[in-house]
Amino acid sequence: MKLVLTEEEQFLKDTAKNFAEERCPISHFRSLRDSNDPKLWDKDIWKEMTALGWPGILIPEEYGGSNFGITGISVILEECAKTLTPSPLFATGVLGAFSITNFGNDDQKQNYLPKISSGDLTTALAIDESSHHNPADTEMVAKKDGKKFVLNGKKTFVIDGASADLLIVLARTSGNKGESSGLTLFLIDSNNTGIERIKLDMADSRNYANINFNNVEVSAKNILGDEETGGETVENILDIGRIAIASEMLGNAEAAFETTLDYLKQRKQFGVLIGSFQALQHRAAEMFCELELTKSSVMAAMKAADEGSNELQRLSSLSKTMAGETLHLVSNEAVQMHGGIGVTDEYDIGFFLKRARVAEQIFGSSKFHTERYANISGF
Amino acid sequence: MTNLEKFREETKNWLDKNCPPSMRNGADPDIPVDEVWGGRNAEYKNPESKIWLDRMGGKGWTMPTVPKEYGGGGLTKEEVKVLNEELFHIGAKQPLLSFGIWMLAPVLLEYGTEEQKKEHLPKILKGEIRWCQGYSEPGSGSDLASLSTKAEDIGDKFLVNGQKVWTSYADKADWIFALVRTGAKEPKHDGISFLLIDMETKGVSTKPITLISGKSPFCETFFDNVEVPKKNLIGKLNAGWTIAKKLLQHERAFISNFGLAGAVAGAGSGRDVVSIAKKHLGEENGKIKNSFYRTEIASHKIKEHAFGLTLKRAGDEGGKASATASMFKLYGTEHNKKRHELMVGASGVDGVAWDGDEFDQNDKNLTRAWLRTKGNSIEGGTSEVQLNVISKRVLNLPSQ
Numbered sequence: 001m002k003l004v005l006t007e008e009e010q011f012l013k014d015t016a017k018n019f020a021e022e023r024c025p026i027s028h029f030r031s032l033r034d035s036n037d038p039k040l041w042d043k044d045i046w047k048e049m050t051a052l053g054w055p056g057i058l059i060p061e062e063y064g065g066s067n068f069g070i071t072g073i074s075v076i077l078e079e080c081a082k083t084l085t086p087s088p089l090f091a092t093g094v095l096g097a098f099s100i101t102n103f104g105n106d107d108q109k110q111n112y113l114p115k116i117s118s119g120d121l122t123t124a125l126a127i128d129e130s131s132h133h134n135p136a137d138t139e140m141v142a143k144k145d146g147k148k149f150v151l152n153g154k155k156t157f158v159i160d161g162a163s164a165d166l167l168i169v170l171a172r173t174s175g176n177k178g179e180s181s182g183l184t185l186f187l188i189d190s191n192n193t194g195i196e197r198i199k200l201d202m203a204d205s206r207n208y209a210n211i212n213f214n215n216v217e218v219s220a221k222n223i224l225g226d227e228e229t230g231g232e233t234v235e236n237i238l239d240i241g242r243i244a245i246a247s248e249m250l251g252n253a254e255a256a257f258e259t260t261l262d263y264l265k266q267r268k269q270f271g272v273l274i275g276s277f278q279a280l281q282h283r284a285a286e287m288f289c290e291l292e293l294t295k296s297s298v299m300a301a302m303k304a305a306d307e308g309s310n311e312l313q314r315l316s317s318l319s320k321t322m323a324g325e326t327l328h329l330v331s332n333e334a335v336q337m338h339g340g341i342g343v344t345d346e347y348d349i350g351f352f353l354k355r356a357r358v359a360e361q362i363f364g365s366s367k368f369h370t371e372r373y374a375n376i377s378g379f
Numbered sequence: 380m381t382n383l384e385k386f387r388e389e390t391k392n393w394l395d396k397n398c399p400p401s402m403r404n405g406a407d408p409d410i411p412v413d414e415v416w417g418g419r420n421a422e423y424k425n426p427e428s429k430i431w432l433d434r435m436g437g438k439g440w441t442m443p444t445v446p447k448e449y450g451g452g453g454l455t456k457e458e459v460k461v462l463n464e465e466l467f468h469i470g471a472k473q474p475l476l477s478f479g480i481w482m483l484a485p486v487l488l489e490y491g492t493e494e495q496k497k498e499h500l501p502k503i504l505k506g507e508i509r510w511c512q513g514y515s516e517p518g519s520g521s522d523l524a525s526l527s528t529k530a531e532d533i534g535d536k537f538l539v540n541g542q543k544v545w546t547s548y549a550d551k552a553d554w555i556f557a558l559v560r561t562g563a564k565e566p567k568h569d570g571i572s573f574l575l576i577d578m579e580t581k582g583v584s585t586k587p588i589t590l591i592s593g594k595s596p597f598c599e600t601f602f603d604n605v606e607v608p609k610k611n612l613i614g615k616l617n618a619g620w621t622i623a624k625k626l627l628q629h630e631r632a633f634i635s636n637f638g639l640a641g642a643v644a645g646a647g648s649g650r651d652v653v654s655i656a657k658k659h660l661g662e663e664n665g666k667i668k669n670s671f672y673r674t675e676i677a678s679h680k681i682k683e684h685a686f687g688l689t690l691k692r693a694g695d696e697g698g699k700a701s702a703t704a705s706m707f708k709l710y711g712t713e714h715n716k717k718r719h720e721l722m723v724g725a726s727g728v729d730g731v732a733w734d735g736d737e738f739d740q741n742d743k744n745l746t747r748a749w750l751r752t753k754g755n756s757i758e759g760g761t762s763e764v765q766l767n768v769i770s771k772r773v774l775n776l777p778s779q
Contacts, residue, residue, distance in 0.1 A: 003695045004696055264776060276776065281766065281767070282766040282767075284770060286766070289710055292689055293688075295692070296688035296689040296692045297685045299688070374673060377677075379665070379666060
């Protein structure tokens with residue numbers, strides 16, 4: 001496994017960098033936040049991303065995708081994260097596309113993948129049911145009734161849940177809360193009878209919802225993968241999601257760090273540039289090291305995903321932990337080093353802090369993944 | 380058969396005939412193992428250590444890329460890769476540990492005259508001369524360029540007076556490469572020269588320094604009216620600082636490997652933080668029983684993993700060494716200190732055992748090793764100096 005980007009991957013990264021800087025600078029995010037658009041992402045930007053082929057990066061060519069791999073989509077997310085670009089790319093282009101490509105049957109692939117590739121269908125993955133990520137704690141009941149299932153329960157913190165067309169839902173077909181067996185994944189149209197979506201207002205001003213399921217009827221044909229194996233399947237989907245979000249968080253951290261470095265080279269106090277103060281220099285140098293370690297961790301995890309390495313789970317937890325810890329540090333230091341303007345709404349750096357703390361919770365915090373890393377490593 | 384295949388064949392045959400049994404896989408564990416540093420006064424517990432050194436040194440394979448006229452192997456990069464693979468394949472022991480190879484030889488190749496290269500490189504590569512490094516002084520630690528050991532021009536010679544400190548194994552070395560002041564004190568970087576001095580010259584003396592670990596790998600080195608021939612000057616007069624910086628990069632890259640190499644070697648030898656924690660704190664369902672230690676060790680292991688991947692990435696990227704050497708030195712040594720603190724803490728009272736029969740030898744060794752790591756983040760440029768280098772050279776932050 002070589003820890004460098006291929007030419008194709010580097011090309012995707014460069015394209016994404018230009019796109020983010022030209023088409024959706026941070027002012028784009030700010031205007032969405034200040035608008036009344038409940039989606040909190042922009043249809044035209046999504047169309048442009050679709051024209052670049054991004055929703056289909058994980059989808060095979062026969063379904064309209066390009067099959068460029070996890071590394072390809074992750075470096076795009078990294079670049080888009082540098083300008084805090086909101087879009088359905090993570091929930092649809094990573095979670096939806098990966099789930100259906102890898103675990104869908106022929107009908108499901110035929111049905112959904114071309115529409116994802118063309119940008120006409122968005123998806124959301126509904127896993128958590130409380131304030132902390134833990135798939136095994138799933139309580140939502142899917143009761144078998146002939147050839148259909150009836151779902152009852154509540155999902156929380158569903159990314160893009162306020163707007164997605166298709167929901168990928170983890171429910172319990174047997175067993176009890178706390179067990180990772182007895183779980184099944186379902187593909188459910190978000191307009192189905194009995195589904196109630198409650199849009200969430202989160203600190204990072206992105207699209208999330210809590211979703212209530214009241215006697216929602218789903219055909220057995222809509223099971224993703226096999227009945228009762230959802231626990232395993234979802235871990236695989238989540239590991240890919242964790243790597244992609246870690247890459248996004250790396251992008252957040254890199255941008256916050258660059259912005260802060262620029263500020264240290266411009267702001268004068270006591271007649272000198274504040275970047276000449278050793279108290280700030282050493283902290284900047286330490287952040288540089290943490291960022292380098294995070295880059296390597298994310299790189300190794302992306303490559304492991306593309307190469308089908310048996311280290312995938314461990315590297316997924318490694319990358320989510322490193323990205324979480326580094327972004328936490330950098331977002332705090334960025335605000336502190338900007339001084340007074342760092343805590344104003346008018347200045348952009350606070351957006352990174354707010355995005356950081358929400359992203360840290362997505363699919364498991366650093367604490368969750370440190371524990372998981374230890375378990376996998378055998379101590 | 381391509382040339383490279385032919386080379387592999389020849390190398391295989393040569394190693395088969397020339398690598399002694401105790402220097403490779405399957406060696407008799409009862410035969411003593413030497414740490415071979417070479418030099419005029421080298422002593423060998425196992426005569427095969429000497430044979431192996433002589434044969435490898437004779438081929439110039441102790442530093443195989445060096446041209447043959449300087450005693451090297453004259454091999455191409457591809458051939459070196461093949462050689463290393465074949466050495467690895469038979470589990471060959473490193474024939475020679477040498478500051479001459481790690482630090483001085485690259486500098487000689489870049490800055491030395493033809494005559495200097497021909498005189499010194501072959502002896503370094505054959506392990507005939509053991510070198511030490513004369514950089515730091517009592518008054519010049521992190522501010523190395525303020526050094527004051529003086530080399531006065533007395534016609535055909537320099538007259539050297541002053542003191543060096545932290546010279547590794549000076550008491551065992553044959554020659555020293557030293558930074559001396561040949562010009563003005565200000566600007567301090569401009570009056571420094573790089574000089575080679577034979578330790579047998581009249582007026583050179585050494586005194587070991589006992590460290591907090593109880594061991595003495597370092598010495599003080601004194602120069603009292605030492606006469607040094609002018610041909611021992613490397614590079615131009617008063618232009619030694621450039622050479623010194625170059626050499627420090629080689630040294631930092633070398634020290635930063637301690638952290639990870641230590642962790643890898645440790646895992647095999649039982650000096651591994653996880654096995655120590657399981658042994659001293661207990662184990663439950665395969666997990667370290669004490670959850671506070673377990674959490675701290677897990678966080679540490681994650682950083683270790685990420686650091687290892689970063690070294691690998693730097694290699695895969697083709698090594699932009701100078702920009703990252705400081706980061707690796709900083710991180711590698713700080714990480715190594717943390718690892719030892721965790722091992723000592725997890726060992727409880729046994730982790731601070733010093734001597735006597737009541738304690739296990741492994742525990743006593745750990746105590747000494749832990750204390751030794753405190754020097755890692757000081758020697759070769761302190762952690763704070765590395766942070767300065769990163770701030771200025773990598774991040775381009777302004778000077779005051």
